[in-house]
Amino acid sequence: MSSLRYLLTVVILISLVSCGFNSSFYHPDETEVKTPVSAESQYVHYESDSVHVLHYLPESPKASILMLHGNAGNLSGWSEVADLFYLAGYEVYILDYPGFGNSSGKPKHQAVYAATDAVAHHFNQSAQHDKRLLMGFSLGGNLAVKVATDHPDYFNAMALEGAFDNHVNAARQSIPRPFRFLANLFVKNHIKGEELIQQWNKPLLVIHSKDDRTCPYEMGVSLHQNAASKNKSLWSIEGPHLSGISKYFETYMLKIENLIDNNQD
Numbered sequence: 001m002s003s004l005r006y007l008l009t010v011v012i013l014i015s016l017v018s019c020g021f022n023s024s025f026y027h028p029d030e031t032e033v034k035t036p037v038s039a040e041s042q043y044v045h046y047e048s049d050s051v052h053v054l055h056y057l058p059e060s061p062k063a064s065i066l067m068l069h070g071n072a073g074n075l076s077g078w079s080e081v082a083d084l085f086y087l088a089g090y091e092v093y094i095l096d097y098p099g100f101g102n103s104s105g106k107p108k109h110q111a112v113y114a115a116t117d118a119v120a121h122h123f124n125q126s127a128q129h130d131k132r133l134l135m136g137f138s139l140g141g142n143l144a145v146k147v148a149t150d151h152p153d154y155f156n157a158m159a160l161e162g163a164f165d166n167h168v169n170a171a172r173q174s175i176p177r178p179f180r181f182l183a184n185l186f187v188k189n190h191i192k193g194e195e196l197i198q199q200w201n202k203p204l205l206v207i208h209s210k211d212d213r214t215c216p217y218e219m220g221v222s223l224h225q226n227a228a229s230k231n232k233s234l235w236s237i238e239g240p241h242l243s244g245i246s247k248y249f250e251t252y253m254l255k256i257e258n259l260i261d262n263n264q265d
Contacts, residue, residue, distance in 0.1 A: 025109070026097070029072070029100065029101065033101040041053070042054075044118050049115070050103065051104075051115040054093070055092070064091040065132075066094075066127075066133070066135065067094040068136040068141070074096050075100075075102075117147065117150070120150075120151055123154065124153075134158045135158070135256075136159075138162045146193075149199045157203040157259050161207040161242060162242045164219050203232070203262050204224070204233070214241040233264045
């Protein structure tokens, strides 16, 4: 083995063991988030910290959505996605994970799930509509599978876009190909989505691009195939990671509406 390859191997090993790969899973924007005009800021407490939630409530919502965003940015950008659903008539709750935006704490796996779980409880107690959808993007999709199967009574349906199936497979994508086997040795599968989703028997929409290089298309296929639901759909799209709404807006909204009404194509 050349000295350069050996050095690279050592760096990867140290990274995997010392930080549990948190730095590869979470890329928080710590910039303060200003509350959009159409939303209300709420703070949900979990453990010794609090998580920032934006709540959008139209006059007569046609359904309520809990939205879990991806592993980068914060609500300053992700609020634009929530706002699209608000303008379409949906009540929306969307949170920033620990260390993102106005949320306190650090972005580590256990803290992220604890915060998300606390917001799910808040959503269940506060949402205004009986029709309730859990929606997850990328890392948020992996989280959504855990939340949904932990609290199946909180939601009527689930939609996942560009979700990864488990932490090991997601970590493999950020490691040079010759060293991807290291993910199997040192990364813990905190949420095994492809296994947990076998417990989900309610309506499910999986949206995944065949061009996705961040979370390969096969991950979406795996989640769809393993889901217990008899009312499930895999919508295969084209384009970069998480480009579904921007590229197929009208069809996207129609599919979400059909999912909530249990009338998928």
